[in-house]
Amino acid sequence: MEENKELDNFIRKSIKEVGLEEPSVDFTDSVLSKIDVAKQKDSIQVTKPLFSKTTWFLTIAAVAALFGYVIFNSSNTESTWLAAAQLNKLTSYNLSLNIPELGFSTTFIYGSMTIALFVWIQVLLLKQRQNKRLVTS
Numbered sequence: 295m296e297e298n299k300e301l302d303n304f305i306r307k308s309i310k311e312v313g314l315e316e317p318s319v320d321f322t323d324s325v326l327s328k329i330d331v332a333k334q335k336d337s338i339q340v341t342k343p344l345f346s347k348t349t350w351f352l353t354i355a356a357v358a359a360l361f362g363y364v365i366f367n368s369s370n371t372e373s374t375w376l377a378a379a380q381l382n383k384l385t386s387y388n389l390s391l392n393i394p395e396l397g398f399s400t401t402f403i404y405g406s407m408t409i410a411l412f413v414w415i416q417v418l419l420l421k422q423r424q425n426k427r428l429v430t431s
Contacts, residue, residue, distance in 0.1 A: 341425075341428060344421070353414075357410065360407060361407065364400075364403055364404070364407060
């Protein structure tokens with residue numbers, strides 16, 4: 295306790311000798327103007343798109359081509375992925391591995407395409423929502 299009183303007295307005496315500093319008249323205005331400038335720099339934000347327009351165009355073209363293939367190539371002949379890629383010759387070789395033929399039903403193909411379409415739509419919606427969030431904040 296005694297030491298705290300001595301320290302307190304010493305600090306009071308030192309402050310009286312040195313005196314208190316007073317800020318300039320326009321101190322508050324200069325600080326607030328610097329804060330405003332910092333806020334303006336932070337609010338100006340240049341964003342770069344996640345996917346370029348070329349990438350979006352190629353994605354849309356690929357999905358449209360896939361849809362077109364499925365819709366216009368619905369013939370009654372059975373075609374397999376191996377035959378389409380001309381890999382069915384590999385099955386004629388007597389290797390220890392049997393290469394199975396991959397045949398998908400039309401229901402599976404339509405379901406896969408529908409899921410891909412909905413995922414793509416959700417990505418677009420989430421992208422728009424994120425862009426609105428960036429603009430408002």
